[in-house]
Amino acid sequence: MWPPPELLALAVALSMDAVAVALARGAAIRPPRPLLPAAxxxxxxxxxxQGLMxxxxxxxxSLVTGMVAGPGAGIGPFLAFLILLVLGIRMIREGLADANGSDTGGSDTGAGGTGAGRGGLIMAALATSIDAAAAGVTLPLFxxxxxxxxxxIGGVTAALSLCATLxxxxxGVALGRKADILGGALLVAIGARILLDGL
Structure with a gap:
């Protein structure tokens, strides 16, 4: 059974922060350091x-509320829309801010820099997956x-991050924030679709 298109789009959208950081990591890797193991x-x-969060x-x-129990359950679709709307707008604003001249090389996605070392990589992975944790409440709606x-979600992020690092x-890092703008727009669109389906 193929995944619903909305779920696949959600996976791609949630991966955009990680893609942006991976692009920056790839740009920071210089010969003779091998690129493939790092990717x-x-x-x-x-x-x-991204898969665990x-x-x-x-x-x-679920510990706090039982509102999200399935398609059309209570205010679940509305809650999912609000969460994805806020996440999407934030990603778009961050992407536009860097596109208008902010420093892309040192700040990445608010995710602790490019995470050059292994400790930095773990911190960046956790930071870029915060949105996925928030979006997790929408999963029962698919x-x-x-x-x-x-x-x-984890598999899509892994594949795209590997390719982005390469x-x-x-x-370079110039493309990183454009990925955030695209991801933000996708999140808003997915949220709207969930809300309309739940009405």
Whole structure:
């Protein structure tokens, strides 16, 4: 069974912060340091964090409220829309701020820099997955098992982050924030779709 298009779009959108940081990491890797091992490690770290955080976010939300229990459950769709709207607007604003002249080289996505070392990589992976934790409350609204949705989100992030790290050496950090603008727009669109489906 193929994943719903909205879920796939959510996975791509949530990965954009990680992609932006991975581009910066790739740009910071200089010969003779091998690029492929660093790209694999980056993809693994970002993918693991991005796949785990939605589960943790959903579990935390379930302890607080039972509102999100499935499609059309109470105010679940409205709550999902508000969360994705706020996350999307924040990503768009951050992308536009850097596009208008902020320093892309030193600040990345509010995620603790490019995370050059392994400790920095772990911190960046956790920081870029905060949005995924918040978006985790929306997973029951899709027609896919929650665990499979989280696995998809992690897998998409891992693959895109690996490719972004490899491309970073060529593309540099200039593309990083444009990815955030695209991701933010996708989050807003997904939230609107969930809200309309729940009405």
């Amino acid at each position: 694999l490690l980056t993809g693994l770290a970002f993918g693991a964090a 939605p589960i943790l976010g959903l579990a935390a939300a 027609s896919w098992p929650v665990w499979a949705s989280a696995l998809l 491309a970073g050496r060529v593309a």
